[in-house]
Amino acid sequence: MTTSAVVDQMELGDHVCWFHDDEADGLDAVGRFAAAGLRLGHRVVCFLDVLSAADVRASAARHGAACGPAQLAGELRIVSCGDSYLAGGRFRPERVVDALAAEITSARREGHPGVRLVGDMAWAARRPVDLDTLRRYEAAASALFLDGRAAGLCLYDRRVFSPDRCQAVMSAHPAAAAPACGPRWTPLLRARRTSDPVGLRLVGQVDRSNRDAFAALLAVVTEQAPARRPVVLDLSGLTFVDVRSAVTLVRAGPRGVRLVGCRPGLARLLELVRGGLAGAD
Numbered sequence: 001m002t003t004s005a006v007v008d009q010m011e012l013g014d015h016v017c018w019f020h021d022d023e024a025d026g027l028d029a030v031g032r033f034a035a036a037g038l039r040l041g042h043r044v045v046c047f048l049d050v051l052s053a054a055d056v057r058a059s060a061a062r063h064g065a066a067c068g069p070a071q072l073a074g075e076l077r078i079v080s081c082g083d084s085y086l087a088g089g090r091f092r093p094e095r096v097v098d099a100l101a102a103e104i105t106s107a108r109r110e111g112h113p114g115v116r117l118v119g120d121m122a123w124a125a126r127r128p129v130d131l132d133t134l135r136r137y138e139a140a141a142s143a144l145f146l147d148g149r150a151a152g153l154c155l156y157d158r159r160v161f162s163p164d165r166c167q168a169v170m171s172a173h174p175a176a177a178a179p180a181c182g183p184r185w186t187p188l189l190r191a192r193r194t195s196d197p198v199g200l201r202l203v204g205q206v207d208r209s210n211r212d213a214f215a216a217l218l219a220v221v222t223e224q225a226p227a228r229r230p231v232v233l234d235l236s237g238l239t240f241v242d243v244r245s246a247v248t249l250v251r252a253g254p255r256g257v258r259l260v261g262c263r264p265g266l267a268r269l270l271e272l273v274r275g276g277l278a279g280a281d
Helices: 003-007 023-039 053-062 067-072 093-109 131-145 163-171 211-223 243-255 264-280
Strands: 015-020 043-048 076-080 115-120 150-157 175-177 189-195 198-206 231-241 257-260
Touching: 003 023, 015 023, 015 131, 015 163, 023 043, 023 053, 023 067, 023 115, 023 150, 043 053, 043 093, 053 067, 053 076, 067 076, 093 115, 093 131, 093 150, 131 150, 131 163, 131 211, 150 163, 163 211, 189 211, 189 231, 198 211, 211 231, 211 243, 231 243, 231 264, 243 257, 243 264
Parallel strands: 015 150, 015 175, 043 076, 043 115, 115 150, 198 231, 231 257
Antiparallel strands: 189 198
């Protein structure tokens, strides 16, 4: 098992969908993720369902964290899904996203250099949560990580989620991983907000596995842009963009988005897409 290959490569700003086939794999990932964050002075907040608080603390301790003192000091918080995702008795995505944003703001206000958020998503397999709602929630949550103040690890057990649901939630994350990932794993896409110029810096690849997250991030930055100032997308770190995501980029142009740093292959693809869209019109 190479859980360390994934967790050790995660940075503030990453939002990763972690697929596993048994609770031991999920628990190991959470423990290592939490312990690494505590060593760096991050606040760690775990929203748990099937994983128990005691097991998470024990796993983090095995990975070198002093969980007792950390938890007492508020650096490690464990919250049940009933008090988070399902507060009030049902899943309201906007409320959950707002609560996560509040955790990030609180951690920064209290002097933490970052916050690590863990989501044990097993509850969504038992509740009547439709697939589109779950996908839109995860895509919207991805925007919380653009400022590089938080890292998120979302656990999905492939034994209880169908392949179609796994595919959908994966696409709503910039990156996905599993215990079988090799030692050279890195997030497929990293997106960071820029202030001068206002926009996004993108590094990695966009394909079927993360295109919903990519579209959501682009929409958020576009909507939040100052009036009459273009949103600048730095694409110099992108090594691949699939055709559907290239269409998303081209259609963003009229909304005041300017693309810079296109590699020759991507520039050619965008030219072809523009020509195709113009012909269709």
